[in-house]
Amino acid sequence: MSQDARTEALDASPRLFESDLLDKLSRVHHLTPVIVYCPIILGLLIYSLTLNSVTLVLLGLVVGYLGWTLTEYFGHRYLFHTVFALPFGLxxxxxxLIHGVHHIYPNDPLRLVMPPLLSAPIMLIALVCARVLFGATFAWPALAGFITGYVIYDCVHYWTHHGQPQSDFARLVKRLHMLHHFRDAEKGFGVHAIWWDYVFGTAYQKGDTPGTRAV
Structure with missing residues (x-):
């Protein structure tokens, strides 16, 4: 395959659903998470300040953000990369649908961030978990931190495929995600939260470089 043909294949945006509506909803502009969730984050922070001190709100942001980074890592590792035994061979x-298509067409610009139909249920589950773990008042700043982490994740994910790094750390983040796509898909599960790969033993070696595409 020529380089031009390979690039075209990686950039392709395949149809996923017979329904025109579902297929359209599966494609989203990369700024969608920012537009949808930043006002929600702001509203959660304002509401949180009516229930908690500034210190507790800041603490909630940190706790929620760390909660997202673990969700990012374990969700990517065990949900996205596992074929579950579902009824009817589904x-x-x-x-x-949830991830395999991204590894086959990794540069599809309209499928690099989660559609709201997928991300919204995650946020509702996070709210329920936060209320159970932290109670009714501290749950709100924790949820704000969780959603903030998600927005950062989606922005960084789009950037790793279409951005140009300008610093050593940015080059590292992009390199690690390219290794996940083109070297070994069983490592590098942290997209922006790269530290969890070092903690949980799924980090790449220093000299690894992208090679044969992993799917």
Whole structure:
């Protein structure tokens, strides 16, 4: 395959659903998470300050953000990269829709961030978990931190595929994600929270470089 043909294949945006509406909803502009969730984050912070001190709100942001980074790592490692035994043989189809398609067409610009139909249920689950773990008042700043982490994740993910790094750390983040796509898909599960790969033993070696594409 020529370089031009390979680039075209990686950039392709395949149809995923027979329904025109569902297929359209599966494609989103990369700024969608920012537009949808930043006002929600701001509203959560304002509301949180009516219930908690500034110190507790800041603490909630940190706790929620760390909660997201763990969700990012474990969700990517165990949910996105696992083919579940679902009824009617739907496991492979489910895995393909939520993540497999991204590994086959990694540069599709309209499928690099989560559609709201997928991200919204995650935020609702996070709210329920936060209320159970932290109670009714501290849950709100924690949720704000969690959503902030998610928005950062989606922005960084888009950037790793289409941005140009300007610092050593940015080059490291981009390199690690390219290794996940083009060297070994069983490592490098932290997209922006790269430290968890070092903690949980799924980090790449220093000299690793992208090679044969992993799917």
């Amino acid at each position: 496991g492979p189809r489910f895995q393909f």
